[in-house]
Amino acid sequence: MKLVVTIFGKDQVGIIANVSNILAAKKVNITSVNQNIVDGFFNMIMMAELTDSSVKLAEIQKELKEKGHEMNLEIKVQNQEIFNIMHNV
């Protein structure tokens, strides 16, 4: 399953490390990263692929949400299909 992970919040040490650690533990392969910092605000979009079918998307969402809460970041994980279908005929 192809995923899109979006992260938004105040820049701080360890955002990428923390998020990618969780993804790695869940056997999610990161295929591309687009990141920038504007006025101290961190903005990142990751494309990723969930390879292990025994891992549930809901588990990943739950862990990242908790981490986001802890670090005061907004972290969203979505199935990529919603973007494909909306922007391609």
Next chain:
Amino acid sequence: MITIDNILETNRMITENKLDVRTITMGISLRDCAHPNINQFCKNVYDKITKSAEFLVKTGEDIEAKYGIPIIHKRISVTPIAIAAEACETDSFVPVAEVLDKAAKEVGVNFIGGFSALVEKGFTKGDKILIDSIPQALSTTDVVCSSVNLGSTKAGINMDCVRQMGEVIKRTAELTRDQDALGCAKLVVFCNAPGDNPFMAGAFHGVSEAEKVVSVGVSGPGVVKHALEDLKGADFTEVAETIKKTAFKITRVGQLVAREASRRLGVPFGIIDLSLAPTPAVGDSVANVLEEMGLESCGAPGTTAALALLNDAVKKGGLMASSHVGGLSGAFIPVSEDQGMIEAIECGSLSIEKLEAMTCVCSVGLDMIAVEGDTTAATISGIIADEAAIGMINNKTTAVRVIPVPGKKVGDSVEFGGLLGRCPIVKVRNNWSSEAFIARGGRIPAPLRSLTN
């Protein structure tokens, strides 16, 4: 290939412009539940609904999480009870409404529609029992919605029913007066009602529908408004193009959700209803879309033209995005559920007469309009007759959902709460009686379909 801009645009629509899938509605046929004993019939209905829709809410929530798109309502529509319960040997269908209420609560949906009768040409025994049962049914249940179709382009208008529905609405208001006539917010009178509408209060599972279907209603006036914000001063060709493109994107999301819900539930996909359905939330208003086109306030001259363009462009854009389109499809103009409409009524730019004109070109009709509590049944019937005539002649769906709030006068306001919103009491020209007109009864014949001037 999706780009970063695509991702940002979609997520902006969801978070800032309040894009959502308004409803996943499961239509369930109750025709096989018929039984002469009403208790057995109610048992059959309860069992069928709870079994069919057991996983509806959970499925909706799972899809919501998977794509990160809010799915606001999960609902059920059933075969019009006047048909399904007709064989019951009884003089009241109130127990049926109560069992619908219980079944809906058991599966966790927030509304169940289909306490309905289709009487555009005449009444059967079941139709009469159902219509007589409406006021009590709506006052003793919480989530049951009722609708009556009393006119169509093919059959004309059943004026006996028009007269009766004025009285039914008054009686419903009276029985739910301690909740500001909330019962009337769950009762809609139609002309040309579609049998596949997923939106409440008018949803029912039409007689020509399959055993079970899943239909989806999309929304998104905030997204359309945002798209138009970049078009200040642009001509209407450009405005229409932009609305079409936006409607396409909104509808694609609905199609994705419908397909997935259908697969997960093992129930065939019915239709997508391409509607711009507002909510009382700021920025989720159809009136604001019309104002974005250049009207100072909704209701100003030009409003009907703006709405016509909007309604048509939404359909054109949405049609290509979905494999099956149906239901009401267009822009809804409920007053209490749209912050822009509420403000327009309050500032005086919008009147019930202008709303009536707007219903000639919008997708439904006079919707969620609170009127003075002492508005007579005949005046309400007059409003219904006018609205049904617009639908009949123009070959479109029209509806009336008015709420005569006991004890309220023009200048007052009524709060229904939640998505039903808040409504200032709207002035009706009731200094002049419609009594003798409504008292006639009978049928208005079906209209000519040629020489259409």
